Ligand code: SF4
């Protein structure tokens with residue numbers, strides 16, 4: 001990838017005596033090295049992409065420590081990597097985005113959790129939940145419950161999160177249970193500082209390899225009949241050991257309050273928001289000192305019954321603050337207290353929303369309800385006023401914004417190679433009729449928004465081809481599956497291509513070969529253009545994805561007989577190719593590879609290259625498209641086919657023309673789609689291509705002067 005994490009990599013080298021400043025996710029990364037981790041891996045995805053990105057770029061430093069880093073092909077391969085800790089006393093950590101990544105990793109996680117681990121095994125999941133999330137809204141907690149995995153949900157403060165990483169490894173080793181460290185979006189991005197410790201080079205590592213493998217031990221295989229024993233060991237030994245360690249190591253925190261007859265039990269990760277809400281209600285200061293005692297669960301699974309009992313004893317009521325659905329912690333607490341004959345009333349989802357993010361205002365509403373019912377003598381009048389003002393302001397803003405502003409969904413970057421291909425899909429359907437489109441995860445899913453509105457279903461990352469298997473046989477017209485190269489390598493090759501070939505399916509697969517897993521932050525994959533090619537290519541504006549043919553070779557090797565490669569920006573050729581795929585007599589899998597490098601990566605490469613050339617007074621050409629407003633008919637077909645944010649409208653300036661005309665704004669990167677669409681869809685001839693040349697050659701200057709002179713002669717005086 002073209003983004004550099006030099007600064008972040010330097011901060012990983014800090015040792016005892018230094019202070020780390022930065023984002024939560026980078027603090028966690030540093031904590032891994034302080035914990036003596038021997039291997040790290042994962043699959044990128046917000047909000048934890050940075051962890052792996054930084055470690056991959058820190059490879060040289062990690063090699064000095066002996067830490068192995070692996071950019072895994074998907075979350076299942078990352079989870080399987082933790083198998084190293086089953087036999088060997090080595091600490092390992094992997095990361096991914098949850099819930100989707102945990103779903104992919106589920107098989108390996110079950111097989112890891114069954115025999116358990118000797119060395120600490122840590123899974124850092126980005127809990128992509130709430131406003132700003134980009135995945136299905138489910139809780140990772142269910143996996144901890146069903147597979148007996150430790151679940152940590154640390155209070156979002158840098159130093160505390162670092163301690164919790166170190167404690168997670170210790171807890172994993174004390175209980176033989178792999179641990180999940182859950183990080184919400186806000187925890188990943190919270191900024192703070194902590195006193196560093198020296199990084200620890202692992203005793204067993206790349207630099208200090210083992211002489212021999214572990215002795216054969218059947219009990220360490222997840223294989224019946226020993227799996228029946230594992231289940232008992234989990235319940236009878238591991239979970240009790242984890243509970244003892246949670247108490248002995250003081251992992252959960254009690255923050256005292258002035259009251260002792262009521263209290264709050266909160267997930268550690270929500271602590272800051274809860275304090276924010278209490279402060280708004282006038283129940284604590286900015287540091288959390290106030291009326292209500294809080295039990296902050298930094299370890300949310302397993303819960304410790306005695307700890308819950310001790311907190312609840314003597315209290316009339318507690319409020320469980322647990323984000324998301326189902327209410328696992330609340331249900332567990334209810335059962336625990338009843339079993340221990342503690343009669344404290346338990347509130348939770350009866351006062352707080354069952355689903356959705358617990359932002360400060362949502363929490364304040366629930367807390368106000370709790371106080372009104374269980375501690376009505378507390379004065380929260382100021383807080384109620386704040387909530388009322390907030391509601392009034394929101395209603396006013398909603399009313400103000402409702403009419404004039406259209407929704408602004410996310411969309412392709414300016415110049416994205418996927419936009420022209422969807423224009424071609426749209427045009428092809430005009431000729432052959434509508435087709436069922438199995439969409440996928442990736443940037444191409446932006447095509448589900450206007451102006452394309454293409455896609456009938458999304459079943460998971462790399463799943464599009466597999467997801468049309470039930471639809472194809474019932475459709476008169478062939479079904480189109482859309483997949484990115486990231487999805488192809490993540491899952492699509494096996495779940496989709498192999499299955500379609502094996503079953504002799506008649507389908508069309510459109511693969512976006514843009515060279516990176518762009519939607520997760522443009523990480524590299526096996527089909528990324530080589531660094532050597534990037535370095536050797538004199539004109540950095542070129543698309544370089546054609547140099548890497550590993551997707552094509554893989555498909556051919558697997559037996560795909562019908563493959564077409566088309567430049568993404570050639571709209572008419574792409575339209576014709578798609579039409580051919582939909583109508584050919586060839587019965588079998590047809591693959592169209594749309595070849596066009598991710599424009600985001602390309603621009604990251606082009607901008608410094610251009611800047612360097614300008615500095616050296618070398619020739620630089622910038623292509624830009626424009627619209628001749630006298631020719632523009634004002635029907636805006638070009639905009640409906642493109643959706644490029646830099647293709648916009650403006651007033652015509654002509655009092656006789658009421659409709660606005662199309663115009664190209666400054667951000668245009670000159671991808672050429674405007675011209676291609678005009679040609680492929682036979683639109684009006686109003687688009688022109690311009691070249692702005694800086695440090696032009698003498699011949700170009702002369703030619704320009706001649707052109708100006710001729711045009712001047714032709715212009716009326
Ligand atoms: S990141 Fe790349 S592939 Fe994704 S929308 Fe932007 S240009 Fe297109």
Ligand code: SF4
Pocket residue numbers: 414415625642644645646647664665667668669670671672673674675
């Ligand atoms: S040529 Fe057209 S589609 Fe391409 S960046 Fe410019 S305005 Fe956007």
